[in-house]
Amino acid sequence: MNLICNVDELLRVKVAEALKVLYNVQVEPGSIVFGKTNPEFEGDFTFVVFPYLKVSKKSPEVTAGQIGDFLKANISEVENFNVVKGFLNLVVSGNYWIDYFYKIAGRRDYAYTPITESSPTVMVEYSSPNTNKPLHLGHIRNNLLGYSVTEILKANGNNVIKTNLVNDRGIHICKSMLAWQKWGNGETPESTLDDVCKKGDHLVGKYYVEFDKHLKKEIETKVKNNWEREDAAAKSELMLEAQEMLNRWEKGDKEVVALWNKMNDWVYSGFKETYSMLGVNFDKTYYESKTYLLGKELVEFGLNKVDAVSGEKVFFKKEDGSVRIDLTPEGLDEKVLLRSDGTSVYMTQDLGTAVERFKEFPKLKRLIYTVGNEQEYHFRVLFLILKKLGFKWAEDCFHLSYGMVELPDGKMKSREGTVVDADELIKLMVDTAREMTLALGKTEGLEKEEAEQLYKLIGLGALKYFILKVDPKKTMLFNPEESIDLHGNTGPLIQYTYARSRSILRNVISWDIENCTPSDLRQLGENMDKKSRELIRLLSEFPKIIRDAGKDYNPGLIANYVYELSKEFNQFYHDTPILKEKQSDLRNFRLSLTYKVAEVIKSGMLLLGIDVPEKM
RNA sequence: GAUCCCGUAGCUCAGCUGGAUAGAGCAGCUGCCUUCUAAGCAGCAGGUCAGGCGUUCGAAUCGCCUCGGGAUCACCA
Structure with missing residues (x-):
């Protein structure tokens, strides 16, 4: 568990307390939500009081004022507040933020849940290519998504087994x-x-x-x-x-x-x-040639198994000899599980491999299939059948469904040759990165080999970020000519931000990230500038972002966060002297902040499977 | 016919457990490099959140309907 308590958690508890004391209502602290304060007003968190007017029986302004007074009087972290209509904007003290910062500064893992022996085991299956043709853009989305999700799940304290089920027959x-x-x-x-x-x-x-x-x-x-x-x-x-x-x-x-x-x-x-x-990469590769016969014995099992709800046998044999399951009560259709000639279908095989996986890994807490959304029906049926067969773990199976990648002229179709080849695309990205880097004259002092490494890192960073920043569930559009951008909301911008921050740190002889006395801290806290404060606030959000990304299986949340952090850092970089700050405490603090932001940018990018350069 | 997903700026996307004047980037226009990397920063312009009705103090967000786009409902994988 995270030992560092974020201030919003404390605020929730205290707001609940305020409501109890002031208006005598019992509210779960967890049910209290804070919004971001509108930049126009001062504040770090905003509490909306409208829902509580019924119990306060007072105007929005008065209610907000009373709660604000209570918080200010009862917790030192709340330095001030202001009320705009029904919005209570809470200003957290600079001292709190500086204190928080130095608590996390030396902890690389502050946002992560550690993996221990008792951590849950999760299997993520992804990639799963056919062996009759090369990979294309659609596979790229699958691979990037699958890989990133495993990294995110690890960050959330799961033991992840990455698997690839190769369709080799x-x-x-x-x-x-x-x-x-x-x-x-x-x-x-x-x-x-x-x-x-x-x-x-x-x-x-x-x-x-x-x-x-x-x-x-x-x-x-x-x-x-x-x-x-x-x-x-x-x-x-x-x-x-x-x-x-x-x-x-x-x-x-x-x-x-x-x-x-x-x-x-x-x-x-x-x-x-x-x-x-x-x-x-994968921890384990399965081959369909070895698993395609699995599941046949399950058919026999299903023919004898009595459904707990209907009292009927789960599977039935039709007069033509085929074995089926009737899912019409569930609003689905009849599904064939064994052809009339006795051979099995895809579904049979999938049933068999699922059972096999849970046999192989008895501690498996979750089985995740990274497969495109065109197979949603298939997985609904698969999980339902497993449930009907009485496997309790059926509800631990999850279809990580993602949308198709479309081209400007529509969907990719292998048969019509309108696919974007994976290797070709990667080459195009790396070539573009090379061109751009050379045009900017950024290769000075780099060995040829190093430079090539850098182009690869940038080109792939651009590609990966472009794909992962989009919500996996959504269909996305990829235009090979136009999507190769290295400016703005892109991977290279974030990589660049990292390189910039590292450059500063390279130029400093030494500084101590935690070398601050309590009075130094107070001094810093009381005089903290807006950008530093905002950066620390963003750093404090990282743990929640990781949790949310894990809960939703959505790397896009990480991507957006890292971008926001980078943007904020670039502003800070632009208008705050760091290395050149003369006052040593302040310089130390800004260097530490720079160091920490760089570290978080790197961590976030690694969760996306993107590397960052020390120079670019 | 049935089920599911999507529709936000010219383009690509955020925002969706309901909260303030809906945000970024690209493209367009304007500024900022003798100061820590200008792949940057600051600014201008750009919106009927597909449309309608409803719930609510409050709707891009929730519900219903319509329109438009996509996917699926194989003894294919």
């Missing part, structure tokens, strides 16, 4: 394999003349596209020969061949499995590179 992979076999002429990442395809995932993706091209051609030919379009697709020879290949794979056909291994390995080495650029 199925008809889509067979399509790439078949196309390569037919038209590949033995092309490999090593032998290829196409630069892009030297990265294995792109080579495999090329044959996926190739398959689709030939398939389309075949269908068109058939349609010309008076086939029905649907028939032409379903009975296309290519599709049948791919299907046949999948069957051979499932039977363990040596030749097919060898090809499958070879091409998947190409893809993995490609993914490895992209993941490394993105800075994401």
